Amino acid sequence: MSKSIIVNLTTTIIITIIITIMVNSNLKNKRRLIYPSYAKINLFLEILGHLPDNFHQIETLLCSVSLFDTIKYTLTKKKDLKKWIYLNDNISENNLIYKVADYLYNQYKPDWGIEIQLIKRIPIAAGLGGGSSNAATTLLALNYLWELGLSIDDLTSIASIFGSDIPYFLYGGTAFATNRGEVIQPLEDFNLDNILLVNPNIMISSSEAYQIASIPTENERRHCRISQDVKWFFNRLEAQVRIDYPLVNEILNDLIKLGASTALMSGSGPTCFGVFEDKFKMHKCEAYFKEKGYWTKLVRTITREEYQNVFQA
Ligand SMILES: C[C@](O)(CO)[C@H](O)COP(=O)(O)OP(=O)(O)OC[C@H]1O[C@@H](n2ccc(N)nc2=O)[C@H](O)[C@@H]1O
Numbered sequence: 159m160s161k162s163i164i165v166n167l168t169t170t171i172i173i174t175i176i177i178t179i180m181v182n183s184n185l186k187n188k189r190r191l192i193y194p195s196y197a198k199i200n201l202f203l204e205i206l207g208h209l210p211d212n213f214h215q216i217e218t219l220l221c222s223v224s225l226f227d228t229i230k231y232t233l234t235k236k237k238d239l240k241k242w243i244y245l246n247d248n249i250s251e252n253n254l255i256y257k258v259a260d261y262l263y264n265q266y267k268p269d270w271g272i273e274i275q276l277i278k279r280i281p282i283a284a285g286l287g288g289g290s291s292n293a294a295t296t297l298l299a300l301n302y303l304w305e306l307g308l309s310i311d312d313l314t315s316i317a318s319i320f321g322s323d324i325p326y327f328l329y330g331g332t333a334f335a336t337n338r339g340e341v342i343q344p345l346e347d348f349n350l351d352n353i354l355l356v357n358p359n360i361m362i363s364s365s366e367a368y369q370i371a372s373i374p375t376e377n378e379r380r381h382c383r384i385s386q387d388v389k390w391f392f393n394r395l396e397a398q399v400r401i402d403y404p405l406v407n408e409i410l411n412d413l414i415k416l417g418a419s420t421a422l423m424s425g426s427g428p429t430c431f432g433v434f435e436d437k438f439k440m441h442k443c444e445a446y447f448k449e450k451g452y453w454t455k456l457v458r459t460i461t462r463e464e465y466q467n468v469f470q471a
């Protein structure tokens with residue numbers, strides 16, 4: 159064999175090996191995703207009236223914050239229909255992650271099963287949208303892994319079947335939501351730092367918070383200002399929760415006493431947040447609530463770019 163044939167043969171073998179490694183690693187990358195699933199806070203929430211099916215028409219201003227669950231998705235060879243999804247202890251069939259995955263599986267019959275692991279950090283039924291965020295993240299992950307080719311509009315329609323807050327989490331960042339909260343208008347991102355979240359380790363369901371809230375008259379109604387000036391922050395659900403859950407009232411009062419520029423309940427509560435100008439006061443305030451045994455977390459807002467950067471196209 160001539161020297162040039164040997165050189166050509168060796169080059170071809172090396173190129174083949176490199177391509178094989180690249181294809182395999184691409185497949186491997188494609189088989190598994192690890193996504194953060196961010197929480198939200200509501201900076202403004204007003205009730206406009208009643209909608210059919212016991213829902214309320216609302217206007218709300220939402221921001222993603224730097225508190226997140228982690229969800230790991232791994233493609234599996236499916237064995238039979240009942241075994242297509244493998245879940246860790248945190249996920250039962252009542253979990254929104256399971257519900258949206260089951261829906262996609264039945265609608266689109268993908269070639270693969272899925273194993274999902276959830277690391278939960280966002281308090282549950284806390285007004286931070288943790289379950290809704292997990293559901294939206296799962297829609298985005300499975301659309302990619304199962305190669306479903308669904309558009310953002312398709313995903314939004316599916317998301318709104320499972321919860322009013324879920325469509326927002328397909329976008330993230332700062333957004334305005336209307337109707338029952340599922341109609342999303344992405345906005346230029348706010349940039350708020352020094353936010354202290356406080357949760358007194360109790361749960362309040364969205365349905366209860368809406369049920370006990372009073373609907374404002376035309377005169378009482380607040381209008382949303384798209385502004386990160388804290389003087390415009392407002393939550394209609396807060397007043398009655400403060401009365402029915404004195405712990406929430408106490409937290410909001412203490413946040414102000416301890417130096418927050420504003421303190422508000424997020425969504426349906428009970429998590430409250432204070433926005434601080436003075437970091438030192440914020441840390442002292444956090445220590446105060448920790449001492450009481452409450453859950454606390456210091457966060458900042460997350461831009462839509464930062465939020466969406468992690469998701470595969
Ligand atoms: C409070 C917020 O978190 C603010 O972002 C949301 O409005 C709540 O959204 P969510 O938890 O996704 O709510 P869903 O799961 O859709 O609805 C749960 C229950 O909350 C009540 N609900 C919810 C949304 C809405 N606009 N009006 C309502 O009255 C209804 O009783 C409903 O049966």
Ligand SMILES: Nc1ncnc2c1ncn2[C@@H]1O[C@H](COP(=O)(O)OP(=O)(O)OP(=O)(O)O)[C@@H](O)[C@H]1O
Nearest residue numbers: 253254282283284285286287288289290292323425
């Ligand atoms: N993956 C999940 N994580 C947390 N809660 C979930 C999940 N799936 C279903 N749930 C159920 O959904 C309900 C609402 O939970 P979630 O933590 O989303 O409430 P929330 O923070 O008040 O949400 P929102 O602000 O959207 O009202 C709880 O009763 C919880 O048991």
